[in-house]
Amino acid sequence: MKKKGVDFLLLLGSGLLVYCLIASLAWVGVIDEYYMQLLSVAGVYIIVALSLNLITGFTGQLALGHAGFMSIGAYTAAIFVMRASLPLLPSVLLGGLVSAVFGFAIGFPTLRLRGDYLAITTLGFGEIIRVVLNNLEGLTGGSAGLQGIPSFSDTGNYTLDAIIKFSWIFAFFVATVATISNLIRSSPGRVIVSVREDEIASTSMGNDVTRYKMIAFTVSAFFAGIGGGLFSALIGYLNPSDFNFLYSVNFVVIAVLGGLGSLTGTVLGGLVFTFAQEWLRVLGDFRLVVFGLLLILLMIFWQSGIMGNKELSITGLVRRIFRKGGRAQ
Amino acid sequence: MVFLQQLVNGISLGSVYSLIAIGYTMVYGIVKLINFAHGDILMIGAFCGYYAFLWAQGSASPVLAVAFAFLLAMAISALVGVIIEKTCYKPLRNAPRINALITAIGVSIVLENGARVIPFMGPNPRQVSIPEAFKGVFALGGLTISKVQVLTLATSLVLMVVLTAFVQLTRTGKAMRAVSHDMDAAQLMGISVNRIVSITFAIGAALGGAAGVLYAMNFPMINPYMGIMPGLKAFIAAVFGGIGSIPGAMIGGLVMGVAETLTKGFISSKLADAVAFGILIVILLVRPSGLLGKSAREKV
Amino acid sequence: MSIPILQAKEISVVFGGLRAVSDFNLTLMEGELVGLIGPNGAGKTTVFNLLTGVTPLSSGEIAIRSSKDGKAHSTKGMKAHQIARLGLGRTFQNIRLFKSLTVLDNLRISMDHLRRTTIADAILRTRRFSAEEEAFTARSVELLKIFELDDKKDLLARNLPYGEQRKLEIARALATDPKLLLLDEPAAGMNPQETKDLMRLIAFVRERFQLTILLIEHDMSLVMNLCERIAVLDYGQEIAMGTPAEISRNPAVIKAYLGEEEI
Ligand SMILES: Nc1ncnc2c1ncn2[C@@H]1O[C@H](COP(=O)(O)OP(=O)(O)OP(=O)(O)O)[C@@H](O)[C@H]1O
Ligand SMILES: [Mg+2]
Numbered sequence: 001m002k003k004k005g006v007d008f009l010l011l012l013g014s015g016l017l018v019y020c021l022i023a024s025l026a027w028v029g030v031i032d033e034y035y036m037q038l039l040s041v042a043g044v045y046i047i048v049a050l051s052l053n054l055i056t057g058f059t060g061q062l063a064l065g066h067a068g069f070m071s072i073g074a075y076t077a078a079i080f081v082m083r084a085s086l087p088l089l090p091s092v093l094l095g096g097l098v099s100a101v102f103g104f105a106i107g108f109p110t111l112r113l114r115g116d117y118l119a120i121t122t123l124g125f126g127e128i129i130r131v132v133l134n135n136l137e138g139l140t141g142g143s144a145g146l147q148g149i150p151s152f153s154d155t156g157n158y159t160l161d162a163i164i165k166f167s168w169i170f171a172f173f174v175a176t177v178a179t180i181s182n183l184i185r186s187s188p189g190r191v192i193v194s195v196r197e198d199e200i201a202s203t204s205m206g207n208d209v210t211r212y213k214m215i216a217f218t219v220s221a222f223f224a225g226i227g228g229g230l231f232s233a234l235i236g237y238l239n240p241s242d243f244n245f246l247y248s249v250n251f252v253v254i255a256v257l258g259g260l261g262s263l264t265g266t267v268l269g270g271l272v273f274t275f276a277q278e279w280l281r282v283l284g285d286f287r288l289v290v291f292g293l294l295l296i297l298l299m300i301f302w303q304s305g306i307m308g309n310k311e312l313s314i315t316g317l318v319r320r321i322f323r324k325g326g327r328a329q
Numbered sequence: 330m331v332f333l334q335q336l337v338n339g340i341s342l343g344s345v346y347s348l349i350a351i352g353y354t355m356v357y358g359i360v361k362l363i364n365f366a367h368g369d370i371l372m373i374g375a376f377c378g379y380y381a382f383l384w385a386q387g388s389a390s391p392v393l394a395v396a397f398a399f400l401l402a403m404a405i406s407a408l409v410g411v412i413i414e415k416t417c418y419k420p421l422r423n424a425p426r427i428n429a430l431i432t433a434i435g436v437s438i439v440l441e442n443g444a445r446v447i448p449f450m451g452p453n454p455r456q457v458s459i460p461e462a463f464k465g466v467f468a469l470g471g472l473t474i475s476k477v478q479v480l481t482l483a484t485s486l487v488l489m490v491v492l493t494a495f496v497q498l499t500r501t502g503k504a505m506r507a508v509s510h511d512m513d514a515a516q517l518m519g520i521s522v523n524r525i526v527s528i529t530f531a532i533g534a535a536l537g538g539a540a541g542v543l544y545a546m547n548f549p550m551i552n553p554y555m556g557i558m559p560g561l562k563a564f565i566a567a568v569f570g571g572i573g574s575i576p577g578a579m580i581g582g583l584v585m586g587v588a589e590t591l592t593k594g595f596i597s598s599k600l601a602d603a604v605a606f607g608i609l610i611v612i613l614l615v616r617p618s619g620l621l622g623k624s625a626r627e628k629v
Numbered sequence: 630m631s632i633p634i635l636q637a638k639e640i641s642v643v644f645g646g647l648r649a650v651s652d653f654n655l656t657l658m659e660g661e662l663v664g665l666i667g668p669n670g671a672g673k674t675t676v677f678n679l680l681t682g683v684t685p686l687s688s689g690e691i692a693i694r695s696s697k698d699g700k701a702h703s704t705k706g707m708k709a710h711q712i713a714r715l716g717l718g719r720t721f722q723n724i725r726l727f728k729s730l731t732v733l734d735n736l737r738i739s740m741d742h743l744r745r746t747t748i749a750d751a752i753l754r755t756r757r758f759s760a761e762e763e764a765f766t767a768r769s770v771e772l773l774k775i776f777e778l779d780d781k782k783d784l785l786a787r788n789l790p791y792g793e794q795r796k797l798e799i800a801r802a803l804a805t806d807p808k809l810l811l812l813d814e815p816a817a818g819m820n821p822q823e824t825k826d827l828m829r830l831i832a833f834v835r836e837r838f839q840l841t842i843l844l845i846e847h848d849m850s851l852v853m854n855l856c857e858r859i860a861v862l863d864y865g866q867e868i869a870m871g872t873p874a875e876i877s878r879n880p881a882v883i884k885a886y887l888g889e890e891e892i
Pocket of ligand 2: 722
């Protein structure tokens with residue numbers, strides 16, 4: 001029990017440390033607004049990719065429509081903020097909830113099936129959502145999109161605004177990591193992982209695997225929706241065509257790049273992906289060609305990604321340092 | 330009458346989907362990979378057709394021009410298909426399925442965006458110049474059927490008959506069915522699995538290339554991204570028919586085509602794409618193994 | 630001792646055209662150790678899959694007495710996990726461990742159906758949650774001790790040597806807290822000494838947990854020594870059933886086995 005308390009404090013401490021470091025660097029101007037925005041976007045991508053990793057990396061069910069869940073969260077949050085003047089926090093949470101409801105509805109018929117069916121249905125679902133958003137003109141603005149979504153803060157001080165935006169996203173990021181990691185490291189979480197390992201063995205041990213797939217998928221849709229809600233406030237406008245198939249693929253790429261089944265891997269993967277995508281812009285029209293080639297090479301030569309299914313453990317790291325220190329004395 | 334007209338249009342469009350769906354189903358049947366790049370093979374075939382028609386313009390006989398277009402498209406598509414298989418998919422045959430799938434998506438991204446930056450393809454839509462002799466329509470009672478539609482139906486029919494004969498009657502065809510049934514067992518029986526996989530990709534891609542020419546003749550504006558939607562719909566067609574089943578893919582393609590034209594004609598053209606995916610979800614609910622598919626059960 | 634814990638009546642399954650199991654009957658009395666033997670491909674594993682609900686029956690009926698309410702339940706319409714929860718544990722011939730999870734987690738996964746806390750407890754790390762986790766861990770370690778695997782509890786299952794993977798399969802099945810245990814060739818691939826040790830272990834857990842066991846095994850001398858009754862399967866059909874002495878004298882059995890040797 002005591003050891004767990006220490007672990008928790010260490011995690012909390014290191015999270016706070018990272019946050020304070022970035023916020024103060026932004027405050028003194030070492031990290032400019034552009035990079036703060038980029039970090040915030042990376043934060044949103046990481047939240048969505050973490051949600052994808054839960055269903056694909058930990059549960060072993062490939063989902064190819066997370067842009068769809070993200071767009072549901074984004075539009076729900078934006079519509080509640082703009083049309084019902086609801087504050088941002090409950091709107092974002094509502095975005096997550098509505099997305100979770102859709103997740104449940106999609107997962108219910110398809111998760112019984114084995115194989116690639118979830119991949120296909122989620123892909124189809126993402127496309128349907130896009131068509132529907134395009135056609136619900138009264139609510140979503142149709143193909144023209146939704147503009148002027150209020151941001152997290154509007155103090156007039158750009159530096160302060162950037163820090164506040166980042167703070168929101170960082171807070172949600174921490175909450176997402178904590179929730180998913182606590183879920184995974186628990187009895188139901190272990191069953192979820194056992195579905196990836198061997199579905200038949202898991203059923204034979206008395207586990208209702210369909211139910212656990214449903215839980216993982218619904219939770220996954222919830223956080224993808226949360227990511228979408230944050231995205232709408234971060235970017236300020238939404239357009240259905242942005243949430244296309246390729247956009248869903250981005251999250252798969254982040255999760256695979258970081259390592260399927262590794263939460264810390266997804267965090268690293270999200271950072272690398274967001275910055276790489278930004279830097280690849282110098283390639284102009286060749287950007288996506290290079291992106292595609294990198295993807296293929298990555299899959300062939302580096303299948304486990306940055307972290308494999310291991311976690312980068314801060315507490316482990318700290319312990320190792322202390323132990324080494326101890327020995328040196 | 331309007332209904333019959335839409336039905337004719339649907340069958341014509343559907344036969345193109347069938348050709349593409351066959352490629353998906355054959356590849357899935359053998360290597361269990363959703364070959365996302367297959368839709369882009371259609372795009373390559375369409376560009377081949379575009380250039381074949383340009384070169385043949387005015388000079389040769391129209392029939393020869395069309396034949397040339399098909400040959401060029403099928404040959405180049407088959408070549409591209411085999412190159413992709415050898416370089417990108419083969420190293421991953423024993424890797425987790427998700428890796429192969431993401432690779433296929435990568436290949437698709439490379440093909441689409443590669444086409445954008447290649448000068449003689451480029452990002453802008455191009456108008457296909459169909460030989461004059463193939464323009465115009467036949468009128469049958471109240472129905473109109475275009476010459477291109479007739480060509481589409483005839484070509485698809487011939488290709489499907491040839492393919493069926495090949496798969497059912499030749500040694501290679503039998504080997505293909507054996508590999509699709511059980512790759513390890515086929516290997517033990519002395520079948521060269523690598524060769525069969527390559528042949529499967531070549532045939533699938535060649536049919537996709539031919540479909541590209543037909544698609545470009547039916548909808549004569551072509552661009553690098555043109556393969557995505559027909560590719561997805563053909564994939565749904567393959568699932569509908571029962572993935573792995575060639576006759577299933579043929580039927581599935583026709584159903585998708587008819588469903589699409591009927592939706593466009595009687596409900597809303599905007600919703601046609603959503604209907605395609607709606608159909609997919611309904612099939613998975615009602616009969617996940619598809620029309621002619623066998624439900625595969627894992628041996629324990 | 631004389632209450633049936635499992636009754637299978639005329640169970641059959643057809644794969645394509647192949648009748649892999651055909652009108653098979655089996656009654657297991659509480660506390661018995663029964664052997665299921667037969668040549669390769671006779672349908673023994675398929676019988677296990679039918680009993681556990683992994684493969685749906687084509688026809689026939691199975692009733693299992695639940696370890697919870699002591700009543701016999703027909704397994705018709707039940708999913709495999711529901712059947713397992715009646716108190717039926719099994720191992721797999723071709724080891725199906727959760728390979729990239731630890732030895733400890735392999736066992737704890739079998740206990741989730743006993744969980745009383747909710748997912749919210751897990752996410753919020755409540756006191757109830759921690760208490761239950763500790764209880765699961767303690768029970769798992771206790772089981773691992775029996776199989777001498779407790780000092781390897783943090784290793785990944787895939788890193789265990791082959792013989793220990795087989796033992797872990799049995800431990801994992803026991804972690805579900807079964808009354809009826811189906812073992813599919815638990816000694817396959819083991820040397821004679823390992824096999825002997827394993828059989829002693831099986832006898833031990835049978836006593837300790839008061840199990841009824843159905844055992845598939847190819848090693849005849851072993852089956853003859855260990856089992857109280859033996860069912861013999863050939864081409865999906867039961868060709869004999871009786872005590873080891875009766876079975877060893879049965880002409881149909883001798884023919885089935887000799888026929889195999891001639892091939
Ligand atoms: N899921 C399945 N689909 C089709 N056929 C199957 C399936 N499972 C088993 N079979 C067939 O049923 C027959 C019986 O197989 P089973 O595995 O039950 O034999 P077994 O007695 O366990 O043999 P062994 O001693 O080799 O383990 C075999 O011919 C096998 O190929
Ligand atoms: Mg067996």
